[in-house]
Amino acid sequence: MSALLEVAGLAKHFPVRRGAFGLVSGHVRAVDGVDFELRAGETLAIVGESGCGKSTVGRLVLRLIEPSAGQVRFEGEDLLALSDGAMRARRQRMQVIFQDPYASLNPRMTVGAMLGEPLMLHGLAKNEAARKARVGELLDLVGLRPDHARRYPHEFSGGQRQRLAIARALAVEPKLIVADEPVSALDVSIQAQVINLMRSLQQRFGLAYIFISHDLAVVKHIADRIAVMYLGKIVETATTDELFRNPRHPYTRALLAAVPLPDPTAARERTLLEGDIPSAMNPPSGCRFHTRCTFAREACKRDEPALADDGQAHATACPYWPEFPPPAVLAEAANRDADRIRLTRLQAAFVNNQQREAS
Known part of the structure; x- marks a missing residue:
């Protein structure tokens, strides 16, 4: 099946102006060379920390903002070559759902x-x-x-307003919908309702979604494939089941480790990221994640890794991932540590009880 949407080398560098004359002192490299494809009826989730560029990618695909470089082809047509009028007509088949439904709906x-x-x-x-x-x-x-x-919009709850935003996107019978954090502002129970609604509409109308989110727990229930972004670049892509079962990139492992478990007594691998995300104005040389990576080596500071596909639709921007401990081994180690901690707490509680009884 041919791709509905093809994105190649997509980049957006925002100029930073300072001083009384507004001179350009640098550029924020919000998106810096992104490639992906999306088939009809498929959901691609783009995930990552705040500031990684995932929302900018969604706006670039729709040409709500103009890219600095790259190519966006929709149904075989180069969208970046279209005039404003022609692009306005194409938006009938490309719609967006924003994060805040109240801000995106006209209150008048x-x-x-x-x-x-x-x-x-x-x-x-x-x-x-x-x-x-x-x-x-x-x-x-x-x-x-x-x-x-x-x-009027103010007469509805948050979940109902997001349903209105979905209805507005569906009004023109699109083929592609970019959903930018569509449930992050909603309660958990309402999130489930909206996700189920989006899935049923997708099956009914054959919609393709670009689902932008920072919540991997939500993404797991709607996405067919996941692209993980860090500091303007995609560092790993895979099917949803494969990514959750076998995360390869250290950043992906850290994101998955942060997903809360429904069982409060369950233990899992914990990967703590040190430091903050580097500035997008001056990203690190080599691998952009090396400043926060526990597996980093000297070559990571020098060589920028390519997003390499293994031939089974799982691509990783880290050449050293085969040398890392598998997630299952790390999880077993975390479980052993958790058992040791629980045992220590039980022993401490026993000693305290003995002391109280003796007194």
């Missing part, structure tokens, strides 16, 4: 006007009756009632 427009506007702009409703019918259908698709069309 009713839900009916908000959902009806893109229908009129793209000529998808022949008359007022057709527009109202389509608005009612969209509300029903996302689990809301047709009479909600008369309300």
Whole structure:
């Protein structure tokens, strides 16, 4: 199957201006050479810490901001070569869901006007009756009632507002939706409802998602493939099952180790990252992660690793990953440490009880 979306060498460098004359003193390399593909009906999750450039990638794909370099092809067409008018027409097939639904919904427009506007702009409703019918259908698709069309955004809860944002994205019958942290502002129970809604809509309409998130626990339930970003670059890509079962890059291991477990007594591998993310204005030479990596060696400071595929759709930007202890071994060591700590605590509690009884 040919790719719906192809991204190659995508980069965005924001100029930093200082002084009274606004002279450029440097560039923030928010995205610095990103490559990936997305097939129809597939979900690619882009994950990483805040500031890694994942949200910028989503905006670059939609040309909400213009890239500094690279290529974006959608359905075989080079989007960066299109005029503003032609790009506006292509956005009928490419939509976005933002993180904060209240900020992205016009508070002065009713839900009916908000959902009806893109229908009129793209000529998808022949008359007022057709527009109202389509608005009612969209509300029903996302689990809301047709009479909600008369309300304003402030009259809805956070979860309902995000459903409205999804309905607005669906209004023009897109093929691709960029979902930028779509559930991070919602309660956990509401997150599950919205994720289930997005999955059911994907199956029904064959949608492709770019799902941007920092929460791997959420990503696990919706993504087919995951791309891990660090400081403007992708450091690992794999299918969701493979990445959770066999993380290779040290940064990916650290992210997975931070995912909370539902069992408070369970122990797991803990990888603590030292220091902060380096400045995107002056990223480290060689591997950008070497300043925080426990496995770093001298070559990592000098040579920038390429994202190398193993031939089984698992690519890693670290040539030394085969030498690292497998995740299972690290988990066993963590479990042994946890058992030792629990035993020490039990012994301490026993001694305290003995002392209280003696007194």
